[in-house]
Amino acid sequence: MNPVRVLLAEDDRVYQVMIARLLRSWGYETTVVADGEQAWQHLSSRRGPRLAVLDWVMPHADGLEVCRRVRNSGLPHYVYIIMLTSRTEPHDPFSAFDAGADDYIAKPVNAAELKTRLETGREIIETRDRIAQLREGSA
């Protein structure tokens, strides 16, 4: 089975290093970018990653903007998005979900939590793909 590809969009070098190395140690094929425009370019490509970990505060386009673009773009495949942030306002998670994020993780990052949430995302994508195949088969 091919490794699952994950896009990590994060402009903080410390988090880039830590999360990328964690993802690779868990078997994910990982692409790292440092701003929202690059994230959007990867996610909107035809065979782009299906899992994305997006920092909220990034240059050029923030995580919320990338989420909105993904959800409004009519991509043929579903992208599971985990929003990552050190913001601390009580309404922040709701803003992230409203923009189209599937999950939300507050910094500092707990490795076990990130791993579990990525596994959940991977399972949801696999389930969606199976449902889509069944629909195609019965059409």
Next chain:
Amino acid sequence: MHHQDNVKVEPMSNGICWTVPPELMEVASDIPDLLEELVCTFRSDSSLRMESMQLAVRESDRNVLRSQAHTVRGSARQLGAKVVADLCQQLESSALSAPWPDLRQLVESVAVHLGATHRAMATYMNGIEAEAER
């Protein structure tokens, strides 16, 4: 603004103002050299961002000040540099509105404690290297 009323800036009982947080230690124990790489990255990246904050004060650029404080806060918190993270949090939340003399003082406090944290990190990492060589 009296930021020093809110932040305790005290070294630990052993005189070192930084140690690896347990959750990071747990992660780093599974991935070779991760701790060294993170500490090295934090020291170089936060030094550059510190310079950027000092320049932002000189150029009266509140947005850059807030943005850099936000990033240093996040990585400092992850690496267990609590005092630096707390000071940056104050800086981030006050950057758009506080008077410049207060912000200047806060930035200099961040610089002092970031420097102390960098030295403590270097001491800690040298200790690990020495331990490994034994």
